[in-house]
Amino acid sequence: MSRVSLKTLMEHALEQKYAVGYFESWNLESAIAVVRAAENVKSPVIIGVCGTYIGEPMRKYKESLTVYQAMLSQIAKEAKVPVALLLNESDDEEMVIQAAENGFDMVMYAPVFATEEVPFDELTKIQKRIVEKAHKNGTAVEGEVGELPLYNSATGKLHEGEDTDPELCAEFVKETGIDTVAVSVGNCHLKEDGMVTINYDALKILAERIDIPLVLHGGTSIAREDLGKAAAMGVAKVNFGTGMKRAVLNTVKKYLAEHEIDQMDPNDVLGRGGEKDLLVLEQEAVISYVEETIRAMNGENKAF
Numbered sequence: 001m002s003r004v005s006l007k008t009l010m011e012h013a014l015e016q017k018y019a020v021g022y023f024e025s026w027n028l029e030s031a032i033a034v035v036r037a038a039e040n041v042k043s044p045v046i047i048g049v050c051g052t053y054i055g056e057p058m059r060k061y062k063e064s065l066t067v068y069q070a071m072l073s074q075i076a077k078e079a080k081v082p083v084a085l086l087l088n089e090s091d092d093e094e095m096v097i098q099a100a101e102n103g104f105d106m107v108m109y110a111p112v113f114a115t116e117e118v119p120f121d122e123l124t125k126i127q128k129r130i131v132e133k134a135h136k137n138g139t140a141v142e143g144e145v146g147e148l149p150l151y152n153s154a155t156g157k158l159h160e161g162e163d164t165d166p167e168l169c170a171e172f173v174k175e176t177g178i179d180t181v182a183v184s185v186g187n188c189h190l191k192e193d194g195m196v197t198i199n200y201d202a203l204k205i206l207a208e209r210i211d212i213p214l215v216l217h218g219g220t221s222i223a224r225e226d227l228g229k230a231a232a233m234g235v236a237k238v239n240f241g242t243g244m245k246r247a248v249l250n251t252v253k254k255y256l257a258e259h260e261i262d263q264m265d266p267n268d269v270l271g272r273g274g275e276k277d278l279l280v281l282e283q284e285a286v287i288s289y290v291e292e293t294i295r296a297m298n299g300e301n302k303a304f
């Protein structure tokens with residue numbers, strides 16, 4: 001088993017009371033490392049990229065989503081565990097539809113980092129259009145109701161969020177036909193400390209009221225023990241990104257401090273794949289992060 005639908009993954013997770021991790025990659029090595037980790041602990045996994053980052057207008061070089069998609073789908077095809085592909089959080093409707101029509105298993109339209117808020121009615125309309133087109137291709141759609149607080153680790157500033165209102169969430173799910181819904185219950189985007197307080201009362205109400213799988217973004221902000229608890233309460237998917245990148249950066253920092261780079265053969269540092277290859281060490285940093293996280297979500301040995 002390698003490539004699976006999101007529906008199959010989510011149903012299995014809810015039934016077996018674990019959460020599937022979405023581990024957001026940014027290049028070939030990070031994507032391969034995620035799957036390697038999932039294989040090591042025999043867990044299903046979701047791989048993908050961030051639509052907002054890929055489509056970022058400030059990006060120095062324009063990226064091709066098709067290239068990422070080809071890379072991710074080949075990695076999924078060769079995987080020994082169930083894998084699904086997600087285009088996460090794009091604020092570009094056209095990009096989301098393109099991804100849905102070209103073979104991602106799930107897409108998500110979300111103006112997460114937008115400076116201006118998209119009004120609820122407008123968001124509903126956009127989401128309906130996306131769902132209609134995506135479902136024709138058998139692609140699932142994730143939506144979001146409420147807003148996660150957004151932390152900036154460079155400035156230490158926190159942009160306030162908005163907790164998910166259960167009634168509004170139920171209405172949005174019914175109106176749009178989305179397949180999974182991201183909720184805001186204390187979790188925080190881009191925060192690294194794993195110290196947020198999850199509002200379990202709010203999560204319980206949402207789990208009872210909403211009849212599609214619940215998703216928590218900002219996985220890096222959530223304590224390990226909370227991940228397992230949330231999974232047992234009906235959270236079927238948790239998103240991670242920032243923590244993986246920090247793990248890689250810590251590795252690079254340590255490497256540069258411990259090695260005389262100028263005295264080394266550049267081929268040993270990049271691309272030869274040996275013990276001193278920085279790319280190998282980066283992959284190993286991602287692998288341990290992903291393995292630990294999967295275990296925390298009770299995902300170990302859940303591959304089917």
Ligand SMILES: [Zn+2]
Nearest residue numbers: 089217218239
């Ligand atoms: Zn997110």
